[in-house]
Amino acid sequence: MSLRLYNTLTRRVEPFVPLEPPRVTLYTCGPTVYNYAHIGNFRTFLFEDLLRRHLEAQGFDVLHIMNLTDVDDRTIKAAAAAGVPLAQHTEPFVRAFFEDRDYLRIRPAHVYPRATECIAPMVELVSRLLERGLAYRGEDGVYFAIGKFPTYGCLSRVERRELQTGARVASDEYAKEDARDFALWKFADPTDEQAGAAWDAPFGRGRPGWHLECSAMALQEIRRFGVQTLDIHAGAVDLIFPHHENEIAQSEGVTGQPFARFWLHGEFLQIQGTKMSKRTGNFLTARDLKEEGVDPAAFRMLVFSTHYRQQLNYTDEALEAAAEGVRRLGEFRDRLVEAAGAAEAARGADAGGDGLPPLPILPPLPPVEELRRSFTAAMEDDLNAPQALGAVFTFVRAMNRELDGGSLAPVQRGAALAVFDRVMAVLDVLPAVAEMDAEFRAWVETHLREREAARKARDFARADALRTELLARGVELEDGPGGTRWRKRRGMEGGGL
RNA sequence: GGCGCCGUAGCCAAGUGGUAAGGCAGAGGUCUGCAAAACCUCUAUUCGGCGGUUCGAAUCCGCCCGGCGCCUCCA
Structure with a gap:
């Protein structure tokens, strides 16, 4: 059994084998930095994080590239304003x-x-496309002529796309030869100049179109390996068309x-059953979660509870429920750590380390072997995180x-911890x-x-009062045979008495 | 109009031809001074509806109902 991924290009789950194992080149479309990214964006980034981590856990040597779109209509408009x-x-x-990325781990x-910072390679790309006759100069910019690119539409499968009747045929498209052609380069206008978003190019001073950057940056980054094909290109479903379709046209038109060999697309996150929308205020940012004291692990759990190709409805x-599951795991x-001997297994220790499990003096525990097997099998089946x-x-x-039975040998507990940490x-x-x-x-x-003294004296009223006082500050107690354990609940202030 | 996805217990959610994972919530029990945690038991004869194919369907096909997404710069 090995990794199988759903490839949008073929609309099938196929065995994933990188071009030159163990190297995997992974390009993921990053944020447009005109505002704070919302939790829908982060659902996509979390799906990509899961992909990346799984690949690495399987021994692949991943080069992960993520672009930052810092020039587009919205950023320019906002800067100019x-x-x-x-x-x-x-x-x-x-x-x-x-910061949000780190918060969500x-x-x-x-x-x-x-x-x-990648204007030069973009200009180069446009020049090459012009040379090859795949692009042309229009009145307000350079356009890609999709009519000259026979395989256009292979990703989104909307060949010979019919424009929706009466819709989206904007009046400003007079400059194009074909209404479906897309901008590679937009000639500078006063607003662009004001924002400092204009660069000189042989074909005219201006700024790059949105799709261009991904092609240029991806090709630039993988050039070091002497290849012009990404192993995986990922993003959210809305990017299939036109963004990724256009990236293919631009890149393959030149190379x-x-x-990319595999195109992976994550589904949307919705809030209250509908798409997030800034207009209706129906959206949340990662910072909102942080301010509410949401444990990032709970959000990760929520995201991984639904397969990445299914829509996820976010609700409190x-x-x-996810937070409860997280608490249970912790x-x-x-x-397990207590049972295995806390010294060498402090929280946060490198879980991917090797050397475990140690000498098999005792037969491996069935649950340990079962987790090892079933977790990997699930993940290899198109990242079936749920x-x-x-x-x-x-x-x-x-x-x-x-553990309740109390008959585990230390070596068994250590093996259980090692497998669990590997999964985590x-x-x-x-x-x-x-x-x-x-x-x-x-x-x-x-x-x-x-409280311990009160309990010894069988003054339970006093002991319970102290427990209540502790709980008010988020401290939960557990009386066990080995003494009282305590734990601080997250999200409640724990200082400044 | 075109392309596509989804409808599984109170909630979330796997499973896509062989007789319904898991989580949360709930009920009872074990343990505990009481709790908490953990464990045990219970909670869908059934997978939106109606037909069809099949020895066998939540899984395949058809129709219907309901929800959602994309169709030029939105993850």
């Missing part, structure tokens, strides 16, 4: 994007090419090679049962550690000692 240079407007949103791409109830791991999660929870219940390295859905200062910690310890 604010009377500031383009870069000054976009920079805060770039920083915000990286999305692994950074290896490179983040920015459109404004004559397939632009679903997020709470609880389980804490138990099914993989099912395998994880089945493992958790079985292992909790073993892919999903990364363990609860965030609640932040608290030393003062708070001391306050908790004092109360715990006091």
Whole structure:
């Protein structure tokens, strides 16, 4: 069994084999930095994060490229309206994007090419297309002539596209030879100049069209390997047409090679059953979640609970359910660590490390072997994360049962922890550690000692009062045979007494 | 009008020809001073509806009902 992925190009699930194993070149369409990215954007980025992590867990050597669109109609308009240079407007949103990415535990791409820093390769691409007769100069820009590119439409399968009757045939398209042609380069207008969004080019001063940057940057980044074909190009479904279709035309028009071998598209996230819309206020940003104290692991869990090719309806109830699952996993791991000996297994240790499981003195536990097998099988089946999660929870219940029985040998517990951590390295859905200062910690310890004394004296009223007081500050207790364990609930302030 | 997706328990959600994973919520129980956590048991004779194909269908086909997306710069 090996990885199989749904390829939009063929509309089939196919075995994934990179061009030159173990290297995988992965290009994912990044954000347009005109505003804060919303949770729909992040659903897509999370799906890509899962893909990346799974590939790496399988031993692939991934080069992950994600572009930043820092020049387009919206960024220019906003910069011009604010009377500031383009870069000054976009920079805060770039920083915000990286912060949100880190908050959601999305692994950074290896490179983040920015459109404004890749003008030269874009100009080069347009020149080549003009030379080949695939592009032409119009009145307001350079256009790609799709009529000259016979395979146009192969990705979206809308060959000989019929324009919707009476719609979208805007009056400003007079400059095109064919209404379906798309802009490669837009000649500079006063607004562009004002925002500093204009560059000289042999075919006329202007700025790149949206689709151009992805082709130029992707080809530029993989040139180091001497190839002109990406292994995987991913994005959300709305990009299939026209964005990715146009990228194919631009790139293959120049290279004559397939632009990408696998095209992966994630479905939309919806809120309250409908598409997010800024107009109706029906949208959320990652920062909104952060401000509400949402554990990033809960959001990841929510996202991975639905297959990436299914629409996901975001609701508060679903997020709470996901948060409960996350809590359960964290609880389980804490138990396992305690049982396995806390020293070498502190939270956050590199879960992908090797050397485990150690000497098989005892036969491997069936649940451990089962998780190893079923998790991988689920993920290899077109990243079936919901099914993989099912395998994880089945493992958790079985292992909790073993832990309750108390008859596990240390080596078995270590093996269980190793496998569990390996799985978590892919999903990364363990609860965030609640932040608290030393003062708070001391306050908790004092109360715990006091409660312990009260319990010894069988003054349960006093003990329960202390427990209530602790709970009010988000501290939950668990009395066990080995003493009282406590845990800080996330999202409740844990300092400044 | 064209292309496409979806409808599985109170909620979320896998499963796409062989007799319904998993999570959340709920009920009862074990453990506990009481809790909490964990575990055990229970909770869809049934997969939007109606037909058809088949030894066998949630899974394939047809029709209908309901929801959603894309169709030029929106992840």
